[in-house]
Amino acid sequence: MVEAALLELAGVEKVWPNGTVALRGVDLTLRPGRVHGLLGANGAGKSTLIKILAGAIPASGGTVAWRGEPVRWSNPRAARAAGVATIYQHVPLVPTLSVAENMLLEQRSGWRADPAGRARAAAVAHLLGDPFDLDAIVGDLPIGTRQMVAIAQGLMADPALLIMDEPTASLAGHEREQVYAVIRRLAAQGCAVLFVSHFLDEIVALTDEVTVLRDGRAVLHAETASLDEAAIAAAIAGRSVTALERVVREKASGAPVLELRGLTSPGRLAPSSLTVAAGEILGIAGMLGAGRSELLHAIFGADAAARGTVLLHGKPVGRTPEEAVAAGVALVPEDRATQGFVPGMTIAENIALPRTGFAVSRAREADVARAAIERLAIKAAGPDALVSELSGGNAQKVVIAKWLTPETRVLLLDEPTAGIDIGARTDILRLIRTLADQGLPVLLVSSEFEELLGVCDRILVMRDGAVVAEADPATMDEAGLIQLASGTQPNTGLAA
Amino acid sequence: MTRTTDWRHIFGLREAGVYYALLILLALLAGIAHSRGLPAYLSAQNLGNIAYQASLVGIMGVAMTVMLITGAFDLSVASVAALAAAVLVGLAPGIGFPLAALAAIVTAVAVGLFNGAIVQFVGINAFIVTLGTLTAVRGLVLVLTDGRSLMVEQPEVLQQMLAFESSRVPLFWPLLALVAALLVFAALRRRPFMGLGGLVLAGLALLAGPAFAVAAPVIYLAVFTAVIWAVLRFTVIGRRVYAVGGNAEAARLSGVNVNMYKLGAFVLSSAAAGFAGVLFGCRLGAINPTALQGAELTVIASAILGGTSLFGGAGSVLKTVAGALLLFTLTNGFNVLDLGASYQGLIEGVVVIAAAAIYTVGGNRRGAAR
Numbered sequence: 116m117v118e119a120a121l122l123e124l125a126g127v128e129k130v131w132p133n134g135t136v137a138l139r140g141v142d143l144t145l146r147p148g149r150v151h152g153l154l155g156a157n158g159a160g161k162s163t164l165i166k167i168l169a170g171a172i173p174a175s176g177g178t179v180a181w182r183g184e185p186v187r188w189s190n191p192r193a194a195r196a197a198g199v200a201t202i203y204q205h206v207p208l209v210p211t212l213s214v215a216e217n218m219l220l221e222q223r224s225g226w227r228a229d230p231a232g233r234a235r236a237a238a239v240a241h242l243l244g245d246p247f248d249l250d251a252i253v254g255d256l257p258i259g260t261r262q263m264v265a266i267a268q269g270l271m272a273d274p275a276l277l278i279m280d281e282p283t284a285s286l287a288g289h290e291r292e293q294v295y296a297v298i299r300r301l302a303a304q305g306c307a308v309l310f311v312s313h314f315l316d317e318i319v320a321l322t323d324e325v326t327v328l329r330d331g332r333a334v335l336h337a338e339t340a341s342l343d344e345a346a347i348a349a350a351i352a353g354r355s356v357t358a359l360e361r362v363v364r365e366k367a368s369g370a371p372v373l374e375l376r377g378l379t380s381p382g383r384l385a386p387s388s389l390t391v392a393a394g395e396i397l398g399i400a401g402m403l404g405a406g407r408s409e410l411l412h413a414i415f416g417a418d419a420a421a422r423g424t425v426l427l428h429g430k431p432v433g434r435t436p437e438e439a440v441a442a443g444v445a446l447v448p449e450d451r452a453t454q455g456f457v458p459g460m461t462i463a464e465n466i467a468l469p470r471t472g473f474a475v476s477r478a479r480e481a482d483v484a485r486a487a488i489e490r491l492a493i494k495a496a497g498p499d500a501l502v503s504e505l506s507g508g509n510a511q512k513v514v515i516a517k518w519l520t521p522e523t524r525v526l527l528l529d530e531p532t533a534g535i536d537i538g539a540r541t542d543i544l545r546l547i548r549t550l551a552d553q554g555l556p557v558l559l560v561s562s563e564f565e566e567l568l569g570v571c572d573r574i575l576v577m578r579d580g581a582v583v584a585e586a587d588p589a590t591m592d593e594a595g596l597i598q599l600a601s602g603t604q605p606n607t608g609l610a611a
Numbered sequence: 612m613t614r615t616t617d618w619r620h621i622f623g624l625r626e627a628g629v630y631y632a633l634l635i636l637l638a639l640l641a642g643i644a645h646s647r648g649l650p651a652y653l654s655a656q657n658l659g660n661i662a663y664q665a666s667l668v669g670i671m672g673v674a675m676t677v678m679l680i681t682g683a684f685d686l687s688v689a690s691v692a693a694l695a696a697a698v699l700v701g702l703a704p705g706i707g708f709p710l711a712a713l714a715a716i717v718t719a720v721a722v723g724l725f726n727g728a729i730v731q732f733v734g735i736n737a738f739i740v741t742l743g744t745l746t747a748v749r750g751l752v753l754v755l756t757d758g759r760s761l762m763v764e765q766p767e768v769l770q771q772m773l774a775f776e777s778s779r780v781p782l783f784w785p786l787l788a789l790v791a792a793l794l795v796f797a798a799l800r801r802r803p804f805m806g807l808g809g810l811v812l813a814g815l816a817l818l819a820g821p822a823f824a825v826a827a828p829v830i831y832l833a834v835f836t837a838v839i840w841a842v843l844r845f846t847v848i849g850r851r852v853y854a855v856g857g858n859a860e861a862a863r864l865s866g867v868n869v870n871m872y873k874l875g876a877f878v879l880s881s882a883a884a885g886f887a888g889v890l891f892g893c894r895l896g897a898i899n900p901t902a903l904q905g906a907e908l909t910v911i912a913s914a915i916l917g918g919t920s921l922f923g924g925a926g927s928v929l930k931t932v933a934g935a936l937l938l939f940t941l942t943n944g945f946n947v948l949d950l951g952a953s954y955q956g957l958i959e960g961v962v963v964i965a966a967a968a969i970y971t972v973g974g975n976r977r978g979a980a981r
Contacts, residue, residue, distance in 0.1 A: 435868070475844075
């Protein structure tokens with residue numbers, strides 16, 4: 116039995132004023148009570164499609180029908196009024212207001228302290244499993260909780276269609292579980308859900324049907340039950356992708372290059388001691404807020420409160436980022452947009468940012484940038500393209516390229532593959548391996564435990580700001596790692 | 612190596628608007644002068660006058676632009692300049708002009724360090740801190756001068772000060788030397804743009820004649836602008852200045868000492884204000900406690916006319932100087948042509964808003980085309 120379509124797109128096209136074609140005729144049908152997965156590489160047109168559905172931009176061609184009637188939403192409010200709630204990847208919340216006030220931003224009349232609105236907010240929060248305090252100030256919350264607030268905000272209007280753009284990209288395991296549970300509950304109540312994600316496992320576990328976009332076209336539409344991860348990945352890439360297999364490498368047995376002695380930061384990081392050998396990839400596993408980024412920031416000297424000793428080739432590294440960079444420590448931070456690149460600068464300028472010296476040689480920097488574009492397969496017009504105009508995966512490659520110099524003697528990577536498509540992710544993981552093979556010690560933080568198991572020589576597990584366990588990727592599986600990181604029984608919810 | 616040049620971008624309103632506005636205004640005023648039978652407006656002497664009048668604001672504007680690029684703000688420059696002038700005029704009779712000038716600039720730098728330290732290390736917004744020093748430093752000037760005008764009365768000290776500020780520098784032969792250098796460089800590096808600029812400059816120099824000379828502050832402005840421009844354009848320091856304003860956290864995590872750069876911008880801004888104050892004190896050999904009141908707004912207006920972003924990460928010192936010249940051409944035009952001084956403020960304000968509108972609308976178009 117197939118219910119009538121809630122939203123039906125036929126031949127939707129989008130051509131930007133500058134002539135770039137984003138969508139070349141996409142058909143998409145969303146039905147009540149069904150979870151529809153939308154996938155595609157960065158730049159395939161997912162974001163454009165979502166913006167059209169949300170009423171943020173008009174389509175250039177094709178038809179959109181809502182409950183059987185052709186519609187043309189001219190602004191996001193019209194779409195919201197019709198019953199479409201969109202939760203964007205980058206959370207547009209007001210950081211200075213409380214959770215409840217953020218949830219009630221849409222409220223159009225009445226008093227600021229409206230008991231009915233407050234009750235509604237409390238009910239929605241309860242539906243989500245009360246992940247936050249309604250009176251907490253949003254700016255004080257960790258990013259995962261903010262994502263939950265954004266979802267709660269979307270649910271306030273009781274939507275018939277919920278569009279979620281990578282809602283789990285910044286969430287840790289147990290928070291993802293809460294989101295999955297909410298989606299399942301909404302679908303059971305008859306809500307249609309369009310779920311955009313890079314994670315194939317959650318698409319397979321969560322959705323009823325799948326559409327894959329590539330180059331502005333829907334290249335695959337099928338019931339999820341008839342697909343497996345390999346088939347979806349092949350459709351996304353347009354070629355057969357072999358999953359990143361674990362390559363058994365020579366165990367790095369070189370002398371320790373990086374050594375931490377009792378590195379600690381009050382309230383953030385318990386005293387930690389570890390060593391990384393030349394050519395070793397050391398993974399740091401842990402849930403969100405486990406202190407992984409804090410560890411990297413402390414090593415890099417970016418945490419002024421940190422105490423302890425960091426030795427590089429036996430010599431102590433200064434406790435500021437300038438001294439760390441001068442010593443050869445490189446950090447690729449977690450949030451590339453706010454910490455990684457300068458948006459108004461070109462690729463060449465961003466890559467040259469850590470350079471010291473006096474005079475700038477633009478020709479040489481352009482050559483370096485061109486080499487990086489080639490080596491990392493960055494999709495960009497050239498060294499003079501602005502980084503803010505690149506897609507997430509390509510911007511991340513620029514941030515990494517910044518440190519690919521002979522001066523870099525240890526590489527710290529914080530979630531280098533978060534929120535980027537499978538092609539760019541494979542490129543980056545391959546690069547990490549190549550660098551390690553050339554003798555560079557690498558510290559890799561990732562929420563993708565599968566990724567850690569695939570590339571690391573050794574994995575340390577962190578919990579509550581402390582290193583609690585060490586795992587050997589050869590003998591450990593993902594479920595075991597999750598168990599170590601969360602301190603509970605392995606339960607991804609996806610297996611159920 | 613191939614260089615791709617986007618001519619439409621370079622000559623677009625957003626990139627070159629302030630130069631067009633300056634040229635159009637000059638043409639307009641020249642036309643009015645001609646139609647009323649007044650002496651030629653575009654004479655070398657009058658243009659030299661405009662540059663002279665704009666020089667103090669120009670010097671402060673160049674430093675303010677660096678400040679704005681790093682993402683901060685300095686409202687206190689005019690008060691700091693007045694304080695420097697008061698220190699100069701107060702001390703010069705006792706310790707002589709060079710030492711007094713040094714003391715004036717050191718005083719100004721101290722205020723800059725104070726501003727910067729409070730902003731960077733206590734974490735108070737630059738607008739608030741410098742609004743405070745704007746008032747407090749002006750109050751300090753009142754205290755130092757006891758509310759009266761101070762004057763330098765020793766003729767020999769006065770003579771030194773006048774020589775520093777008002778001596779005229781012949782420019783004809785230096786200009787021709789600059790033209791020759793530009794042409795040689797353009798030919799060697801195949802830069803048609805630079806060659807064209809050299810030819811235009813040669814034409815202007817020949818028009819102005821061998822007797823062409825400008826007041827010393829114009830030279831100070833030109834040298835200061837050239838140095839800051841070159842540092843921003845050609846050095847790693849310059850790139851880091853832009854990076855600190857464009858994304859301070861990314862700069863910090865790339866090993867840039869963000870605090871030092873921000874503090875440095877405050878010190879530069881105050882030092883430039885101090886130098887402008889020294890020039891101001893020399894110009895009159897005297898200081899009254901309300902001198903330069905409100906000039907900080909003209910300084911900021913120059914930077915905005917030049918397209919500097921108040922949010923940091925973007926700006927050009929050359930365009931700020933063009934902005935200062937534009938504002939003082941307006942003032943000069945109203946005075947020379949007797950166009951009714953009452954309209955002056957109104958028109959200046961409208962010009963500033965119109966310029967900001969052009970930059971913002973231009974910026975939005977570019978953003979929407981992505």
